[in-house]
């Protein structure tokens with residue numbers, strides 16, 4: 533119940549339906565009350581009563597006393613009324629149904645001492661007493677509403693009101709459909725799919741809103757593309773001067789300065805390569821060149837290169853595990869992860885542990901270090917471009933926070949994934965999964 537109320541509180545659509553229902557109920561009550569008030573206008577009822585009383589006495593005159601049943605029959609069929617006659621010897625009715633019994637309900641009519649009237653199921657009954665005989669005339673619609681029981685009428689009202697409400701519910705839902713599309717579109721766009729467009733169906737405010745969303749999405753896409761292109765162009769253009777500068781550093785005599793400039797240049801090179809590689813994966817021509825390789829061998833080769841760095845690397849397996857990957861791209865991933873593991877556990881005794889295992893469906897590669905670890909709140913964010921846990925340590929550790937975002941892109945391009953498992957102060961394990 534509470535969750536339903538909460539749902540109503542949050543949904544403008546349900547609120548609107550609720551307003552409709554409340555309006556319908558209020559209208560029904562108001563109209564019903566007015567009709568009842570008008571119908572129960574007592575002075576009008578008295579007037580009608582008197583007219584019917586006078587009319588009934590004329591009918592009794594025609595039928596005669598003692599009653600002429602032939603005449604009563606023809607009057608009943610001609611006038612479409614019910615006539616019931618009861619004397620000491622006669623009990624006759626023009627209708628097949630018996631005279632409704634309503635003893636005590638008959639009320640006197642002023643100025644007509646021998647005439648009484650009653651109501652029964654919407655019909656007006658006038659009883660004329662003359663010379664020991666009772667003449668009862670029933671005026672009203674046979675086969676009309678009054679014939680039905682209250683239960684049937686209630687059921688019918690519920691059915692009609694129910695159908696009207698269902699129709700209005702469907703209509704409101706149809707009207708609000710663009711809001712659903714808009715929400716989905718926003719979610720898609722929020723998740724990074726900038727080419728999202730939503731259907732524009734109606735020429736109303738919601739249609740305008742959908743069109744505005746589409747225009748906005750095109751504009752944002754263009755802006756982001758232009759920015760990306762600029763980044764790509766700049767990165768590309770920086771490559772040649774950097775190569776020239778690298779050559780030029782060889783002519784510097786001061787070794788300290790030379791090494792410093794070389795390190796800076798190396799960092800710039802990594803940055804531009806990561807930017808270019810990441811963009812290349814996004815572009816249509818940036819597809820993977822897949823081939824089946826021995827991952828264990830690839831790991832061994834990398835361990836050779838990084839083995840001398842503190843705190844060292846330990847391979848936990850020697851078993852050959854083959855997988856269909858793009859070797860150059862996968863090297864980038866493993867190199868990045870090993871590089872981080874070594875950097876962030878540099879002061880530790882225990883070496884970084886690398887393992888690769890094969891299951892029937894997957895190949896699983898893990899790189900685990902026993903260093904500083906990553907705070908829980910940062911663990912999802914480290915895969916975002918330019919995200920670094922400790923921004924102030926950039927100078928010490930190097931890097932621009934692009935490495936892991938590139939790793940994620942490469943793993944996704946392989947149909948796999950990279951995940952992190954870390955405990956602050958205890959260490960970090962990166963797991964790369966490939967689908968076989």
Ligand code: ADP
Pocket residue numbers: 868872873876901903904905906914919920921922930931932933934935936937960
């Ligand atoms: P960077 O090039 O700056 O290292 P990455 O994308 O490779 O960028 O990593 C993002 C951030 O994740 C790093 O700045 C670092 O704070 C954190 N990080 C990555 N690997 C580890 C690790 N093994 N241990 C602790 N922190 C890590």
